[in-house]
Amino acid sequence: MMYTTQMNAAKNRIVTKEMIAVATKENIAVEVLLEKIACGEIIIPANKMHHSLDPQGIGTGLKTKINVNLGVSKDCQDYTVEMKKAQLAIDYNCAAIMDLSNTGKTNTFREALIASSPTMIGTVPIYDAIGYLGKDLKEIDARDFLEVIEAHAKAGVDFMTIHAGLNKRMVELIKREKRLTNIVSRGGSLIFAWMEMTGKENPFYEYYDEVLEIFAHYDVTMSLGDALRPGSIDDSTDGMQIGELIELGNLTKRAWEKDVQVMVEGPGHMAMDEIAANIKLQKRLCHNAPFYVLGPIVTDIAPGYDHITSAIGGAIAAMHGADFLCYVTPAEHLRLPDIDDVKEGIVASKIAAHAADIAKGIPGARDIDHLMSDARRQVDFEKMFTYAIDPHKAKTYYDSRTVSEEHTCTMCGNMCAMRTTNKILEGKDISFREDKTNA
């Protein structure tokens, strides 16, 4: 190979097979894509060891992508269910799966997942550190963390969340600024705990260059974690969140100097009126690196429905330029999601991404809406199901009640506006007497 990473190739004007695949999928010129990869505005997370990968691009001008979180936790350790979630994500053409397993030795599952998945895979190595190393948090040495990262990289993980922005400067802010919900990032809380218990600097910050070397070697994409993301609408856009974003902007530049691809993670919980400004701020402070948002959830009071609160926030974020949406399921804040939750989360997130692609004018995004609405005008339900984001649910709903007349549904029956208007525009009369029409 004549290059290390996709970014390195782009800087050297080498067109990779991954770039060709992405350019074809997105229907854009490969030269345009190459320019944007070279300057960091687009990434193709594609670990050289992930042989089953069907590469996807994330960034400016491309379709909004979505990520599906899964993985076992201490009280839910059924790997079979987690693998089913992965299959669902693949079936729904999600761009990414993050394995967030945070208990025990998760290597076997992760390796099986990578081997079978055409979808890019992300991890958060610190979740796995305690289990992987067999050490308690406090006993882990800074260099131990690098060992975990190297193991994930070697296994073929395409992107990793690294909370390198939570350095001592930020810890000072945490103690000075105060906020309602402190740290709600799992990785961020572990690093904060480690720093406080050991008195040392954030190991991912201190050894950032070493992390970058590993990333560059395998072409792992850096996903800069937002350890200080707001966990309530009270905390959004505060000094801690924005302070960390400034750090992430600097870390973005340092990664690019080593040709490591980067995306930046973002909020979180946030009132709707702050979202546009946050996207502008991230794009400016992080030099147009792709923005990966976790929500944002636009009100705190809807546990059980956070797929909806985040669909609202995610759609607005993506319309204003966020590139990558992390799905949220109805189980958020309550339990590890089951397979139905995962499906609900995927669909809600796909709706948000697609609605945003329409709003931001991604070429071709409206085509399927046009086909759907054309089928609606024809009152052709079978055709509508074909274009539905979830054909099975649409058909099940329709079929659940019996209609007395073809080309109607039980909502309006023979008073269907489409049917009435079609008949009149065809020059026919319409009658509702004894439910017979003059058609």
Added chain:
Amino acid sequence: MMYTTQMNAAKNRIVTKEMIAVATKENIAVEVLLEKIACGEIIIPANKMHHSLDPQGIGTGLKTKINVNLGVSKDCQDYTVEMKKAQLAIDYNCAAIMDLSNTGKTNTFREALIASSPTMIGTVPIYDAIGYLGKDLKEIDARDFLEVIEAHAKAGVDFMTIHAGLNKRMVELIKREKRLTNIVSRGGSLIFAWMEMTGKENPFYEYYDEVLEIFAHYDVTMSLGDALRPGSIDDSTDGMQIGELIELGNLTKRAWEKDVQVMVEGPGHMAMDEIAANIKLQKRLCHNAPFYVLGPIVTDIAPGYDHITSAIGGAIAAMHGADFLCYVTPAEHLRLPDIDDVKEGIVASKIAAHAADIAKGIPGARDIDHLMSDARRQVDFEKMFTYAIDPHKAKTYYDSRTVSEEHTCTMCGNMCAMRTTNKILEGKDISFREDKTNA
């Protein structure tokens, strides 16, 4: 009584008991409310014959309200289920219920609904005309329609949708402009059919003054129907939609001259990037009359999930100034909703309204979010359920899996970020070895 309608009272600086009730609920000065009712920016739909009504205000500066549609159709005529839906709407504190029954003689149901409902009731008289009059559409005389309106008014209906904007000028536009999904308003399609079959002017337009007289007598609020609302994202903000809006602006002024309260109905299907402009346009063209949006649905391709597509659109619309959201259920475009669909629709719509109230700075809107997030920081699940928009679902989700440690959930287990951060901030160490903490 010294006044005819709430608007008439406001213009004469008479404070009604309904104004006092609304001012108290919204925590605003009654003088401010009175001013805004007088100029049409706020309405209190309160038919003098609706004796069980607990009045609500809709308009500038007030909390965003939601409406629940229900009613029987030809293929689903179970009044017991429809009454259960009404009870659900009341239990969830929805501001309004529209009875859209469109088949047979619906008087008994409507009267029972009004008698038992503290929630304002709306109807669309033309849906009921064929059944009420026992005539086929074509045979109905313009004055017959007034008879139906009078019957609804006398029964205590608080607001009625009147599609008076679809006049002959608009029919010319329909034929000239063309669009993908023509007329998707049920009432609009019936009027269009009637006009085309009889060759006459829209009866609600031609006899608008007579309609206003009835409305003024009972204090029925005029809900100006958008017969030409877009039924696909292809059709939004087109000549027909905006042309009709200009008519509705004129009809608004004519109603105000007779002291009839008015709101204006709006889209429909619409890409996210058009919503803000549409609100601005409606407010300008309709002289700041309250805006009642039906969605908007931000993509056409999600049948089965249109509670989500409309939660996205509704939240954005309300953030930009829409005052009243018509809920949409997962059954939209597919079937008459069942009770579960209604619940899903109500919750999604409440989320949209609440998120918008936070974003537009309605005083006090954030208070409950603060309480929820405070409970989250304390990892106090029982307290969280209290503040949840749907406590039952939240608790059911949480209880569905067993946690091995108190104050955690199965998502993160003992790696809960809140728990870790709390311990460290309290100056304690944290350990994950053998799952024991040093607390």
